[in-house]
Amino acid sequence: MSTTSPIPGYAHDDPALAASPVTLDDLAKLQAGVLFGPDDQAALKIAGEVLGGQIEQILDVWYGFVGSHPHLLAYFSTPAGEPIGEYLARVRARFGRWIIDTCTRPYDQRWLAYQHEIALRHTREKKNHTDRADSVPDIPLRYLIAFIYPITATIRPFLAADGHDEDQVEAMFQAWFKAVTLQIALWSQPYAGPAW
Amino acid sequence: MSTTSPIPGYAHDDPALAASPVTLDDLAKLQAGVLFGPDDQAALKIAGEVLGGQIEQILDVWYGFVGSHPHLLAYFSTPAGEPIGEYLARVRARFGRWIIDTCTRPYDQRWLAYQHEIALRHTREKKNHTDRADSVPDIPLRYLIAFIYPITATIRPFLAADGHDEDQVEAMFQAWFKAVTLQIALWSQPYAGPAW
Ligand code: HEM
Numbered sequence: 156m157s158t159t160s161p162i163p164g165y166a167h168d169d170p171a172l173a174a175s176p177v178t179l180d181d182l183a184k185l186q187a188g189v190l191f192g193p194d195d196q197a198a199l200k201i202a203g204e205v206l207g208g209q210i211e212q213i214l215d216v217w218y219g220f221v222g223s224h225p226h227l228l229a230y231f232s233t234p235a236g237e238p239i240g241e242y243l244a245r246v247r248a249r250f251g252r253w254i255i256d257t258c259t260r261p262y263d264q265r266w267l268a269y270q271h272e273i274a275l276r277h278t279r280e281k282k283n284h285t286d287r288a289d290s291v292p293d294i295p296l297r298y299l300i301a302f303i304y305p306i307t308a309t310i311r312p313f314l315a316a317d318g319h320d321e322d323q324v325e326a327m328f329q330a331w332f333k334a335v336t337l338q339i340a341l342w343s344q345p346y347a348g349p350a351w
Numbered sequence: 352m353s354t355t356s357p358i359p360g361y362a363h364d365d366p367a368l369a370a371s372p373v374t375l376d377d378l379a380k381l382q383a384g385v386l387f388g389p390d391d392q393a394a395l396k397i398a399g400e401v402l403g404g405q406i407e408q409i410l411d412v413w414y415g416f417v418g419s420h421p422h423l424l425a426y427f428s429t430p431a432g433e434p435i436g437e438y439l440a441r442v443r444a445r446f447g448r449w450i451i452d453t454c455t456r457p458y459d460q461r462w463l464a465y466q467h468e469i470a471l472r473h474t475r476e477k478k479n480h481t482d483r484a485d486s487v488p489d490i491p492l493r494y495l496i497a498f499i500y501p502i503t504a505t506i507r508p509f510l511a512a513d514g515h516d517e518d519q520v521e522a523m524f525q526a527w528f529k530a531v532t533l534q535i536a537l538w539s540q541p542y543a544g545p546a547w
């Protein structure tokens with residue numbers, strides 16, 4: 156995957172992006188809650204290099220998982236249940252970029268702003284807007300949380316594919332697990348409102 | 352830990368417990384979403400035997416984690432910030448029983464009903480009621496989601512403590528990870544309402 160060609164709808168670096176309602180202090184507490192520290196950041200950096208050459212294969216696994224579960228594929232489909240090829244493809248490109256971002260971006264205010272944007276794109280407020288997709292209006296929070304499991308468990312063989320030693324693979328895996336859990340905690344904000 | 356002496360406030364088998372708004376069909380889809388199947392149930396059964404003799408040590412780790420993070424300990428404290436010993440102790444006993452329940456209970460309608468009750472006990476609706484605790488009114492959803500990480504990562508050495516071979520420990524670990532993720536997905540229901 157090229158990380159330089161523009162990806163339609165990808166807006167991490169868009170200066171017009173609204174700030175997140177989540178503060179850097181909120182983020183620091185959440186990072187403490189998942190035990191995320193500098194060692195994890197370092198491990199993710201290596202993970203980014205390892206995963207960077209395998210993005211399409213990883214997406215094949217995740218899209219295969221979604222595609223084999225009708226109750227998940229429904230969110231990439233028309234209300235009548237017809238999968239929307241272009242929507243699937245456009246989101247796939249951004250999803251690939253997200254793998255790299257998770258590993259290499261500093262978790263700062265800009266990152267928080269795009270985290271918030273990604274969260275909203277799963278909700279009634281912004282789902283479908285970016286790709287003008289004729290799909291169902293929102294994705295239930297419970298499936299976002301449940302998805303922590305497959306997104307984490309399936310990454311391990313890809314982390315091991317470059318021949319790093321077992322301790323390094325384990326460090327990358329733990330850092331990935333923390334980073335995914337952290338992000339879903341962030342993305343639950345527009346779903347939970349004041350109880351977030 | 353004895354699993355036969357009554358635990359104050361523990362209500363899994365209380366016939367007066369309200370039914371969960373979550374249906375068995377919702378549950379089946381969530382289980383598919385975390386890839387939870389009969390093999391996991393079998394692995395959890397063994398895990399229940401392995402963990403059953405180590406409950407206090409596991410709770411020491413988890414309570415140590417909460418106790419060392421002021422922003423988490425606050426939820427077991429008075430609004431003025433004084434930790435409430437009796438509240439901590441009473442919840443601890445139920446938390447111990449939950450470890451066993453996660454491993455051994457059938458995930459059926461009764462289990463769903465108590466899942467719903469546990470969810471509510473983290474929210475404004477029922478937090479503090481069971482123990483008549485003079486504590487803060489609710490626990491933010493983000494910390495529940497974030498807690499998936501420590502509750503999962505810290506369990507591995509305990510699963511390995513009985514000398515099962517590496518494949519069996521791994522199977523128990525994956526099943527535990529799925530079961531915890533599944534439950535937090537369920538517990539997010541009262542937080543997210545219609546967007547759940
Ligand atoms: C661990 C949980 C999840 C992660 C990490 C994740 C990640 C992502 C990412 C990175 C994007 C693209 C964001 C962008 O526009 O730059 C995205 C969009 C999307 N995701 Fe998820 N996702 C998760 C859960 C789910 C689930 C359970 C579904 C349901 C099948 C889902 C369906 C979608 C859809 C339909 C979009 C496109 C939204 C739009 O219209 O813009 N996601 N997701």
Ligand code: HEM
Nearest residue numbers: 423426442445446449469472478479481494495498499502
């Ligand atoms: C993976 C996430 C979590 C799990 C598995 C979990 C598990 C439990 C269990 C099993 C109980 C006892 C339920 C019963 O009454 O039978 C409980 C209650 C409680 N938990 Fe959690 N918990 C989680 C996250 C948190 C977090 C992040 C906090 C914040 C520090 C927290 C604070 C409490 C408190 C204060 C109670 C007592 C509620 C009451 O007043 O009844 N929990 N939890």
